Amino acid sequence: MIDEQASRTAVLVCQGRAVGDGRLAVGRFADPVAVQLLRDDERAEVASARAGEVPSGWRARMRYEMLNATAAVLVTRTVAIDDAVREAGNPQLVVLGAGLDARAWRMAELAGTVVFEVDHPASQGDKRARAEGLAAVAKSVGFVPVDFGRDALGPALAAAGHDPAVATTWIWEGVLPYLTNAQVESTLAVVAERSAVGSRLVATYPVHNRVAVLGRRALRVFSRLTGGKDPLEHERHISAWTPEQMGALLSGYGLTITADRDLHDIVRELGISARESRFYGLGRIAVADHTE
Numbered sequence: 001m002i003d004e005q006a007s008r009t010a011v012l013v014c015q016g017r018a019v020g021d022g023r024l025a026v027g028r029f030a031d032p033v034a035v036q037l038l039r040d041d042e043r044a045e046v047a048s049a050r051a052g053e054v055p056s057g058w059r060a061r062m063r064y065e066m067l068n069a070t071a072a073v074l075v076t077r078t079v080a081i082d083d084a085v086r087e088a089g090n091p092q093l094v095v096l097g098a099g100l101d102a103r104a105w106r107m108a109e110l111a112g113t114v115v116f117e118v119d120h121p122a123s124q125g126d127k128r129a130r131a132e133g134l135a136a137v138a139k140s141v142g143f144v145p146v147d148f149g150r151d152a153l154g155p156a157l158a159a160a161g162h163d164p165a166v167a168t169t170w171i172w173e174g175v176l177p178y179l180t181n182a183q184v185e186s187t188l189a190v191v192a193e194r195s196a197v198g199s200r201l202v203a204t205y206p207v208h209n210r211v212a213v214l215g216r217r218a219l220r221v222f223s224r225l226t227g228g229k230d231p232l233e234h235e236r237h238i239s240a241w242t243p244e245q246m247g248a249l250l251s252g253y254g255l256t257i258t259a260d261r262d263l264h265d266i267v268r269e270l271g272i273s274a275r276e277s278r279f280y281g282l283g284r285i286a287v288a289d290h291t292e
């Protein structure tokens with residue numbers, strides 16, 4: 001990420017959740033807070049995508065398609081991650097690269113959980129301004145500004161009150177693609193150090209996938225053609241793993257994968273149309289536990 005620029009991909013994925021709320025995987029997914037975190041112009045785009053009427057102009061139509069495709073991806077990964085968070089039921093939750101994640105504001109199950117949101121300082125400043133006036137439902141929310149490429153995560157978490165002796169669920173949603181291998185390893189070293197027995201890491205990760213590369217190119221072209229900002233301009237995709245590589249990586253940090261699923265399978269289970277998700281290589285979700 002480029003310093004001092006709030007993440008644009010964080011806004012795009014928040015728009016995706018707002019488009020999906022009440023429309024996709026109803027009964028399994030709900031994020032009524034997402035729309036409240038958006039600015040007026042971003043909300044107007046969401047309203048148009050939610051209206052379900054395909055606009056006639058090609059620019060508006062492309063934007064409409066992009067937001068609907070984003071919604072399919074986001075609803076799917078949100079359901080899978082929420083299930084893993086609930087199942088672990090840990091007293092601490094650290095959201096790495098939190099963006100406009102609304103779990104601390106929408107998941108009633110977090111009423112007894114201390115939440116720490118870690119993010120790039122520019123993205124976090126923007127999030128805090130957007131969330132002003134919203135009441136969290138989690139026990140507490142601490143904001144920990146960290147650039148994974150520059151700042152020390154461990155001391156920042158310690159200063160914010162994270163307790164390494166108490167089990168933690170760590171969420172790494174939609175962040176791994178943007179990190180270098182060195183940033184991934186240094187973050188995992190801190191996760192390992194601060195994970196008491198019972199801790200869990202839930203991570204979405206991209207696989208090597210030609211369709212995904214084309215999808216990202218399409219996203220950038222769409223954004224330019226529709227006169228919008230390219231959400232990937234400052235956040236390039238730089239990493240991808242096979243499930244075997246992910247398993248080996250996490251086991252090196254004392255984390256055993258207990259589930260690793262292709263998000264396409266979850267799309268199908270949720271009854272979300274494949275057409276809506278065709279622009280994206282959805283990637284996978286890994287759940288890894290510290291058990292001994």
Ligand SMILES: C[S@@+](CC[C@H](N)C(=O)[O-])C[C@H]1O[C@@H](n2cnc3c(N)ncnc32)[C@H](O)[C@@H]1O
Nearest residue numbers: 007009010097098099120123147148149173174
């Ligand atoms: C696609 S957004 C995902 C946000 C959120 N996890 C979600 O799924 O809604 C990527 C997030 O990674 C964060 N990020 C990317 N590079 C980072 C870095 N070097 N240090 C800290 N955060 C970073 C961005 O600030 C942004 O919030």
